[in-house]
Amino acid sequence: MYTDNPSMFSKSCEYGLRAVIFIAQQTTKNNKVSLTTVSEEIDSPQAFTAKVLQQLTKNNIVKSIKGPYGGFVIEDHKMDTKLSEVVSVLDGDSIYTGCGLGLKQCDAKSPCPLHNKFVAIRNDLRNMLENNSLRSLAADMNADLAILKR
Amino acid sequence: MYTDNPSMFSKSCEYGLRAVIFIAQQTTKNNKVSLTTVSEEIDSPQAFTAKVLQQLTKNNIVKSIKGPYGGFVIEDHKMDTKLSEVVSVLDGDSIYTGCGLGLKQCDAKSPCPLHNKFVAIRNDLRNMLENNSLRSLAADMNADLAILKR
DNA sequence: TTTATAAAGGATATTTTTGTCCTTTATAAA
């Protein structure tokens, strides 16, 4: 019925989050990083990660520089980007807005059997993604409070 | 990048949850329900729903009766089945156990940047699925506190 | 200005999930 992970986020989103957090951390050290470095350091498929970074570049979350000595950086004012914005670009917002049982119409007025029980979970998730910025996570990494590889 | 819903559960699991809740509610009214009825009432693809119900039958969550006047029921002692058991059969338990960023190894000792922030959300989700049984949800439906269609 | 480098973009391939169709098996009722 299932092969591995019906996870919270899609693979695109997982790679995207890992990538921006890594790039953010490197940016705090004034390092510009290439696609090759990113995919090695976050252990993700390179060409696929390129596509994800293209999306994030188009949406002005990361900045890309072409040519020799090029790579990816996150500009200082973009370090305040919330995780929710990254997720929104890559997975949309159905994690917050969608019905847990997949009903098209499901709200407080005509709720599915799980609607009210999902409210707290969804709010927790939203708050978590809105209260964590690339800057704060990069700081956690720099303080060795977290790792991205493995 | 995405077409519709990176939802909490797979489609199989959404249909499965809707189906067992519906069957549970009908069981409280002493109704045995056919696949056709189930898929009509929960608005799901019939043949696909059949496969999902087969899984749940194999795992002894629903009881199926073949032949004329056959259909699906949930035996009384199975009405205390927790949603977590249904989810476990259809999607596995990676929603609880897996890393939010998709890392293979991620735990309190070497946490990804989101690990600790995910703990609360995951626990909420687990508690919700463990504290709701088919019996309690069927009761909600009978009390018109919830609907499954649309 | 040429060259080398690195991201962008387009086309295509693979895998997984979702979905259908048809035959087989079990069983209740005539």
Add this chain to the structure above:
DNA sequence: TTTATAAAGGACAAAAATATCCTTTATAAA
């Protein structure tokens, strides 16, 4: 015992997600 009915099961199809490859574009440095 025959017949009709409904689930089980196997094979297959379509769609979506994941992943790769190759060409084009931009650019920094020689």
